[in-house]
Amino acid sequence: MTDFSRRVEQVSISGIREVFEAASEDAINLGLGQPDFPTPDHARQAAVEAIQAGEADGYTSNKGTRELRAAISAKHARDNDLEVDPEDVIATAGGSEALHIALEAHVDAGEEVIFPDPGFVSYDALTRLAGGTPNPVRLREDLTLDPETVEEAITDDTAAFVVNSPANPTGAVQSPADMREFARIADEHDVLCITDEVYEHIVFEGEHRSPLEFSEEGNVVLINACSKTYSMTGWRLGWVTGPTDRIERMLRVHQYVQACASAPAQYAAEAALSGPQDAVEEMVAAFERRRDVLLDGLDDMGLTYPTPKGAFYAMPRVPDGWVEEVLARGVVVVPGDAFGQHGDGYARISYATGIEQLKEAIEIMDAATRAVR
Ligand SMILES: Cc1ncc(COP(=O)(O)O)c(C=O)c1O
CATH class of the missing domain: 3.90.1150.10 (Aspartate Aminotransferase, domain 1)
Structure with missing residues (x-):
């Protein structure tokens, strides 16, 4: 032992x-x-300036600086036609931490989490670390996730399902109709949909839409990051947004495991999100x-x-x-x-x-x- x-x-x-x-x-x-x-140079520069001005030495608010959360809110208005209250955003140490706190805050011991197989390796590991039971589901022939497969996999013990589009490792992009279905399933079964959108901008064919756009009952949380979009993997800056009560629960986890995302990275991310694209x-x-x-x-x-x-x-x-x-x-x-x-x-x-x-x-x-x- x-x-x-x-x-x-x-x-x-x-x-x-x-x-x-x-x-x-x-x-x-x-x-x-x-x-x-x-x-991008303007993102690096913003961090350098904040460091040199002594603005990045201390903790920020647990959720992140107000300016960064305003930039994230403006990004969602610009790119997703989504109204996001900056108070309903937590800046995290990459998309990874956002996934971690979403699962910690919503999964009880023994509850199931449905996710794509093949899928990003963290979904399985983070489910287990939260005490949950992974329920990986097979993909369609074209390696997209079929909403019907997700719906059939839901049991009384399902806490959440994960949608990832564009996807790692497949490069698959879900259709807008699928994304609408995922929101409906989350609403109808009262199960959380965690939508991992870190590759949002890297789309060559089709269109990226978020289940959050179609959600009516507050059962979708959205995860994104600067990592892939702005080639900022080393900066460790992501975020999660969703309904106020869910954000409040995730903040309880974030506050104790992370306190706040790295302050210099927050300045860089604010510039990346609001500067030229x-x-x-x-x-x-x-x-x-x-x-x-x-x-x-x-x-x-x-x-x-x-x-x-x-x-x-x-x-x-x-x-x-x-x-x-x-x-x-x-x-x-x-x-x-x-x-x-x-x-x-x-x-x-x-x-x-x-x-x-x-x-x-x-x-x-x-x-x-x-x-x-
Ligand atoms: C699908 C997916 N989600 C989340 C992440 C985590 O990204 P980050 O570097 O922002 O933690 C990755 C990184 O590979 C990924 O592929």
Whole structure:
């Protein structure tokens, strides 16, 4: 017997990390979940100025500075046509902490949380850490989450379900009709819908809509972050918004585990959200060009895939031994089963890397494909 908590014993270090550790140092890394662009200069500058003026030395309000929360509210009006009261926003240490406090505040011991499989690795782990029971559900052929599957999975013990669009690891984008359905399901079954929208802006085909727009009964909380949109993964700045009573419960958790998001990062985020958005457009255009190069390459290899419409991942079906062969030849990709059992037989390829490196990696993957066939 050890003295470790049962909750923590159920969670292991992410399978993605293991792949990185198995790779050689000069491998081309198509395993990463972060944009390879610099943070916009005006965001960096705002943090530098706040630091130099001595404005970022102390704690901020638990929820974050009023100016940042006003900028988040203005962002939701601009991008989502959503009216968000700045009082109903908590700035967090990335989208990760926002997910954590949402689950902590809403899941009782033994209650179930439904989420996509394959899906982002944190949904399973954070559910377990909250004492809940993961209920991963299979996706459609095109790797989107079917609202009907979610509705069928709901039991008396369901506390929440997670929607993630655009999605990691699939690159899938849910239709507006699906998002409306998720809101209806949350309302009708009185179950919380946690919508993870951290890839909101990285959409090439289709349209991003939020279930929060369609929610009538206060059963949707929205998670977002500066991490992917502004290439600010290292700054650790995200947020959660939703109905006042839910925000108040999440604040109880945030207050004790975090106190407040990093003050310098709050200044950078405020500038990123309210400043010029052309860096986002340029980044998205670059991602789309890379996606097309990668998909052409996969076609030449004879690999099939549901066309990824957003984020910066593709998820082709791959033959047995493919991931290991690719890794051995010096390209890091992540096996699909790192994201859930239904990810078996797929690989996640991130194209958050320069186009020349991507082309080089495609040649290597092509040779690996021929070797395993
Ligand atoms: C779907 C999804 N949600 C949330 C996060 C967490 O992002 P952050 O870096 O803001 O904590 C990630 C990061 O990879 C992600 O892919």
